Amino acid sequence: MTIKGKAYIVGAFEHPTRKAPDKSVAQLHAECARGAIEDAGLKKEDIDGYFCAGDAPGMGGISMTNYMGLKLRHIDSTDTGGSSYIVHVGHAAEAIAAGKCNVALITLSGRPRSEGSSGMQVRSRGSAVPEEPFEIPYGPVTVNLYAMAAMRHMHEFGTTAEQLAWVKVAASHHAQHNPNAMLREVVTVKDVVESPLVADPLHRLDCCVVSDGGGALIVARPEIAKSLKRPLVKVLGTAEAPKHTMGGKLDLTYSGAAWSGPRCFEEAGVKHADIKYASIYDSFTITVVMQLEDLGFCKKGEGGKFVADGNLIAGSGKLPFNTDGGGLCNNHPANRGGITKVIEAVRQLRGEAHPAVQVKNCNLALAHGTGGSLGHRHGSATVIMERE
Amino acid sequence: MATAYQDRKLADPAINVGDERYFEAAAEGKLLLKKCDECGEVHHFPRGVCPFCLSSKVDWIEAKGTGTIYSYSVTRRAGPTPYCIAYVKLDEGVTMMTNIVDCDLDSVRIGQKVRLTFKQSANGTAIPMFALA
Numbered sequence: 001m002t003i004k005g006k007a008y009i010v011g012a013f014e015h016p017t018r019k020a021p022d023k024s025v026a027q028l029h030a031e032c033a034r035g036a037i038e039d040a041g042l043k044k045e046d047i048d049g050y051f052c053a054g055d056a057p058g059m060g061g062i063s064m065t066n067y068m069g070l071k072l073r074h075i076d077s078t079d080t081g082g083s084s085y086i087v088h089v090g091h092a093a094e095a096i097a098a099g100k101c102n103v104a105l106i107t108l109s110g111r112p113r114s115e116g117s118s119g120m121q122v123r124s125r126g127s128a129v130p131e132e133p134f135e136i137p138y139g140p141v142t143v144n145l146y147a148m149a150a151m152r153h154m155h156e157f158g159t160t161a162e163q164l165a166w167v168k169v170a171a172s173h174h175a176q177h178n179p180n181a182m183l184r185e186v187v188t189v190k191d192v193v194e195s196p197l198v199a200d201p202l203h204r205l206d207c208c209v210v211s212d213g214g215g216a217l218i219v220a221r222p223e224i225a226k227s228l229k230r231p232l233v234k235v236l237g238t239a240e241a242p243k244h245t246m247g248g249k250l251d252l253t254y255s256g257a258a259w260s261g262p263r264c265f266e267e268a269g270v271k272h273a274d275i276k277y278a279s280i281y282d283s284f285t286i287t288v289v290m291q292l293e294d295l296g297f298c299k300k301g302e303g304g305k306f307v308a309d310g311n312l313i314a315g316s317g318k319l320p321f322n323t324d325g326g327g328l329c330n331n332h333p334a335n336r337g338g339i340t341k342v343i344e345a346v347r348q349l350r351g352e353a354h355p356a357v358q359v360k361n362c363n364l365a366l367a368h369g370t371g372g373s374l375g376h377r378h379g380s381a382t383v384i385m386e387r388e
Numbered sequence: 389m390a391t392a393y394q395d396r397k398l399a400d401p402a403i404n405v406g407d408e409r410y411f412e413a414a415a416e417g418k419l420l421l422k423k424c425d426e427c428g429e430v431h432h433f434p435r436g437v438c439p440f441c442l443s444s445k446v447d448w449i450e451a452k453g454t455g456t457i458y459s460y461s462v463t464r465r466a467g468p469t470p471y472c473i474a475y476v477k478l479d480e481g482v483t484m485m486t487n488i489v490d491c492d493l494d495s496v497r498i499g500q501k502v503r504l505t506f507k508q509s510a511n512g513t514a515i516p517m518f519a520l521a
Contacts, residue, residue: 120466122399133401133411134433137515138487139466144473147461155459155498199463199473247439248432248482250475252459376485 110334
């Protein structure tokens with residue numbers, strides 16, 4: 001069975017807030033849900049499937065189902081960190097293809113900015129986590145874990161700090177056009193490499209923003225999508241792949257995208273050269289470089305050269321990416337960037353991106369995420385979508 | 389640039405059932421790994437079940453305490469004190485998360501040989517770490 005063509009993304013909404021001290025996480029989820037339902041031109045009663053991840057308060061999706069008063073036939077709270085919502089697009093398409101639901105709602109929200117949560121804190125994932133006694137005393141935080149992947153990449157392939165910086169430079173070129181973006185100032189390679197080192201070799205400007213907010217998506221079966229008034233965004237292929245420390249046979253030079261990418265392209269039946277726009281999870285600059293290699297946009301080890309000299313900038317580069325400014329400049333709600341990756345890809349396919357960054361004739365887009373850390377465990381997820 | 393190593397407050401490990409021997413051995417100055425009696429693979433972090441074949445016949449072995457730095461990051465802004473998180477590939481072939489200690493942190497490089505040492509967490513638990521050999 002394939003999900004190719006069995007489901008469409010009919011609604012997409014990114015919450016405009018970047019700081020929400022007066023709103024609960026549940027309220028933000030519900031506001032995002034309403035935004036996506038309205039964007040699709042649907043009613044709340046049409047939702048019969050719901051997908052959320054670890055940012056949703058309560059037990060799985062049950063608390064949010066209760067809060068929003070949903071009546072469901074299908075529920076899924078798969079959590080792969082920040083890539084969860086890309087996984088959810090795939091799972092929603094599968095559930096729709098199998099007849100388990102007709103209209104699936106996916107929500108994410110969080111308020112790490114208001115709560116003072118960042119990638120510089122050692123975080124326990126709860127009790128009885130098997131690896132934690134052998135990691136937590138060493139001070140693993142999000143930034144230094146990704147930094148170790150970056151350090152090894154530089155060692156093996158000669159990737160430079162300046163090449164990594166180009167990822168931020170490209171994101172900032174896009175963010176200047178996004179009135180909701182946290183960081184709208186265009187930066188240079190020099191700005192990035194002269195910003196303070198947070199965890200060697202990553203500088204402050206190699207890191208994404210910490211923002212409150214959220215987003216939501218609606219995935220629906222083809223007949224419903226075609227009955228609505230929005231441009232048609234068809235799901236062509238999806239794939240997911242966890243990667244981990246492999247019993248101690250650790251290899252930080254590649255990500256799970258090396259597994260999810262080829263399967264997603266195979267299901268979609270398209271080639272890399274066909275992709276007009278790519279949303280690539282940008283928790284850090286290194287994340288983008290490694291994922292582009294693993295997805296096959298360039299050879300392993302050549303990601304640094306690929307992103308350099310503005311190659312990711314819309315209008316001038318060969319592969320326009322994250323035209324909303326991405327996690328690096330725009331938004332990283334709940335410290336999880338997967339849903340905004342899909343949302344901007346949907347904008348591009350609909351022709352609704354900012355005119356300054358809209359890719360011409362954008363009929364095929366990819367969104368890819370890494371949830372967790374490139375430095376030990378993560379869940380990779382890829383989706384390819386087509387404007388019909 | 390030089391960044392002198394300083395002791396810092398280490399979080400206590402939340403030891404799970406089956407982990408006790410590892411930390412008892414650490415208190416005796418030893419680093420233990422797990423080896424599978426069925427498939428012969430050595431693994432880390434230690435588990436009650438082999439991650440390569442799911443056999444429960446896993447026994448502790450003592451590591452030599454020598455290895456090579458696979459990757460590292462001098463972490464400058466996650467607390468009051470800079471520290472060097474690292475992955476060390478042990479001579480037994482497994483790679484473990486650790487800290488590099490007792491040196492100028494800015495002199496740490498991938499590929500350097502290291503040797504086992506220990507630092508204590510807040511409650512006095514011995515935590516295996518590595519110094520430049």
